[in-house]
Amino acid sequence: MVTVLDDAAVLARLDPRAAVDAMREALIAAHRGELVAPPRVHADVLTFTGGRMPGRWYGYRSYDTHVGGEQLVVVHAEPTGQVAGVAVGTAIGAYRTGALGGAAVDLLARADASTVGIIGAGDQAWTQLWAIAAVRPLTDVVVYSRDLDRRRSFAARAAAELGVAIRAVDSAEEAVSGRDIVVLATSSSTPVMDAAWLSAGTAVTTVGPKQVGRAEFGPDLPDRASLIATDSPAQLGAYHPPAVLSRAPAVHLGAIAAGDHAGRTARDDITLYASVGLAGTEPFLLARLLGL
Helix, strand or coil: CCEEECHHHHHHHCCHHHHHHHHHHHHHHHHCCCCECCCCEEECCEEEEEEEECCCEEEEEEEECCCCCCEEEEEEECCCCCEEEEEEECHHHHHHHHHHHHHHHHHHCCCCCCEEEEECCCHHHHHHHHHHHHHCCCCEEEEECCCHHHHHHHHHHHHHHHCCCEEECCCHHHHHCCCCEEEECCCCCCCCCCHHHCCCCCEEEECCCEECCEECCCCHHHHHCCEEEECCHHHHCCCCCCEHHHHCCCEEHHHHHCCCCCCCCCCCCCEEEECCCCCCHHHHHHHHHHCC
């Protein structure tokens, strides 16, 4: 029988630490060529990402670029090709992005990192914090967005559901200054921060737009970074217009997870993780939830 999960069922099965661990495994598998994960494909109003763990499963995620409706993630079992499970909704995509971000923080942030600054108060900001709270003991979180009510609501939800010490602040600079970990999770097409605000040793995650002429950060951020990493160098190089980071070498996060790259080498290094959405990670996470 085919297991069909809606968002409520997905969230009931999701554990943040387990999700981060699954994405870390996916990153290593992609780096080693064990997870087949080509860049996403656009077909008019639909976008597809696919992935395959040969001999175990293959699957895809489809979502529209027209109205932002429900998404579909499908996993087929190998070698039979039978559909093993389907997830309908948006949770798999959003929370797998958060879990990849949690893996990035676990790999790139200092071991004693405990303070977080977030710019953005939407779903992507939420899933990043959801995962980060699973990999670091957080002592002080701040959040900024242009909408006062949204940032206050975000802080209230995080305090209630994640049990973190969090407060809304009144400026992007206040959200970034003095933080161990900084998350940019906006839809802004112009920079939302100045890299000069960063303290030595900060681990930065950027989730929002990152293309030339449309990016939530400027060239000053990669210029300050000692290390730039991404979940998919192939996807980062496939943007049109090109990614702001396309001229800078980006390390595969899976290489760091596998121990094939040193990652952070000094306490004062500023690291930058460019989240682009490693293909195949949505069916990877669904397969894990299904026990495949």
